Amino acid sequence: MKQTYFPQEIEKKWQKIWEENGTFKTPDESDKPKYYALSMLPYPSGKLHMGHVRNYTITDVIARFKKMNGFNVLHPMGWDSFGLPAENAAMKNGAEPEKWTLENIAYMTKQLKMLGLSYDWDREVTTCLPDYYKWTQWLFLQLYKKGLAYKKDASVNWCNDCGTVLANEQVIDGKCWRCDSVVEKKYLSQWFFKITEYAEDLLKDLDKLEGWGDNVKTMQANWIGKSEGAIFNFKVVENDLTVPVYTTRPDTVHGITYLVVAPEYKDIEALTTPENKEAVEAYRANARKMTEIERLSNDRVKTGVPLGTHCINPFTGEKFPLWTADYALAEYGTGAVMAVPTHDARDFDFAKKYNLPMKVVIQNPENPSDCKDAVYAEEGILVNSNEFNGMKNTEAKKAITQKAVDEGFGEFKTQYRLRDWLISRQRYWGAPIPVVYCEKCGIQPVPEEQLPVLLPKDVDFSVVGKSPITTSKTFAETTCPCCGGKARRETDTMDTFVCSSWYYMRYADAKNDKAPFSKELINHWLPVDQYVGGIEHAILHLLYSRFFTKALRDLGLLDFDEPFKNLLTQGMVLKDGAKMSKSKGNTVDPDEIFENYGADTARLFILSDSPPARDFDWSDAGVEGCYKFLNRVWRLISSNAENINVDYALPAALTKENDDLVRVVHMAIKGITNDISNDFQFNTVISKYRELVNAIYDWQGKKPSLNDEDKAVLSFAIVTLIKLMSPVAVHLCEEAWTELGGEGSIHSQEWPVWDENLAKASSITLIVQINGKVKDKIEADEALNQDELKELALSSPKVKELTEGKTIVKTIVVPKKLVNIVVK
């Protein structure tokens, strides 16, 4: 064995051998239990960044650990390879999106292999290739047939820079998730997936996801935004219309003093009197001009104009005016709000500004409020509410809604904030939506046997203001599958999030050309046992994937409810306290690290300093430190190579020193196994590697020469160290294992087991406290009973001195650990 550690040399060598031997291929059939470890698939932007390195290393270590622990592990990789950057590159340098994308994939694949990741590349999934997007289109058709995919005219989010519409989830603070430009509203006909159909299911099943963090679950719950309340219908005095409102506060219905409809409310023109028409029109025109950001801005003063018409409150018979104001949102509830200024902060502000009347209907009996200066939004007792007076408001909600139901002017209503998922995009580089439009037959799905609908090649990427796909002379023109007449093909493509909503299913059966996956294989491999990825997908990708799983379950394609059993959201990789980014110029190129230190150092370092869920601060000194440690490990093994036998036999009786080292090894096995099993605390795993290495060096320092017993103990320690480190330092451990004469790959060995009796020190350190403060430490035999420990503590000279002249009130003995003497 070489005395010097040459990572680049051994890494290249083993990567080649693993590939040739198919070391990491996963058979579908095995007598071992299955385990599915998955990283979120990357967008092939060009090069790996440190966030990728962190993500994939974490999952790789998990996969290898599970394999050594007797699981048949599925650990695949693929490419989320549709998307706008490829198209932008085409516009900029004329490269074809497909060529650009596949070149990036080739380069990044090389990098992934250099990292020594244990993927089964036979299962690779590339979402932009026809053998994959054919099935994305097929799934679209199944959703369409089930009524879960539909087209409608709607007010949608439009990003001008990207030249396309966006889903609600892709609008962050009124800006585009990708390019950060301000999003506008447009009224267009677009394709949607009916995710709202699953709102309750998606919310309720969050409870099943015990292996998900609360942060992600609450983010999803907030996004779904369930609220329970009532709909009341108010008759308009001036005509035959009724205005329905949604409220979560039916208990305040007797306090209505006016009603607000959104400027986009469908009946607003019919609700406006001729005298008010001009002012209302002006107000609505102004609202249209405003961006979402301006309109939703928090510190904006509320504005509105009266419509001139009135409604009757069926509970009181009172007449109240209708207004329009942009604090009512067209998209939520019914687009109209009943206003109770005394018990709602927004209504209060508005009423104050326009001098609208106020009526108190809920009181705290101990501390009545007149609501002149402040809103009363707490619980209380109803007043001014006819037969409901004196009722608790929490009870009145139900009673009042029930009255409306009984008398036919209202109903109980559950409302969600979640909107349907807008999936069509006016871009080229995506999976074409497989429908055609026929003048006679209307919307027609493309027959399944005609899939895939291939992307055209004859497109001009230099066009502005429309999708490049529309420049194709061959694509749009087609025939109707129903009547055979002339028809026009849909030119919109699907949101890339559609492609990534089911890729993890395809890995189970990646080469199937008859179906997206067989039912048998998907039910075998899924759900994913451990999913690892960034928190930025907490809502978008994870919510969409959950929806897909439920929809495909209801289509009979699979038999589980949730796709990802356990989710680990890894923190960001920072440098100098800021997120690594090109614009800040604080990125670190993985290639340079591989070249200078090797992949094992990169893997070790990226896991070493922080627990996976927390942000990780990159430091060059830290990399250096990990490299030194691997050198230290290498020296330990190589300098002892001739004294190590992988088939060691430990004698039953050992000298004290050897027994102590054996115990340290057992403690390391136990500690490391528990740390990995418990939330993948790799940072403490690595500190335990270091402790073990330090202990072996210390032991060796006391041995000028080694006898047979020493050699057996050293072999046990070193072989165990190599096995424990093998999921992280994958190349170094493989090389060492082979050099020491180990059979097969280290990565196919069984994980070491510890003996509970040996995984602790041979004696205990008794902590002696006086009044809860540590005063002495005594080496003691662990067999001592409580009385003996007490005796031992009291016999300590230190204790005698400190208790002199004082009364011992009480003595607490914690077995094998501690004695606390309470004195006065």
Added chain:
RNA sequence: GCCCUGGUGGCGGAAUCGGUAGACGCGUCGGACUUAAAAUCCGGUUGGAGUUAAAUCCAGUGCCAGUUCAAGUCUGGCCCAGGGCACCA
């Protein structure tokens, strides 16, 4: 405003059940080896008091209370940072 997460040395971070606070590492200081440097090895490193040096003592896990023989850990009330949601009726 609501929700989630977190707050421990100069820094990253450890600390199964309430039981030695600061593991391991980075940095730094001192030493060994060397003509010298690198590499390597050994030792110190929470703050304060104390001593030639030690021993030793006091304080200390965001703040204030509480429970307990004993609190980083449990309870109540706050403060701060990061993230998410938000005129959602």
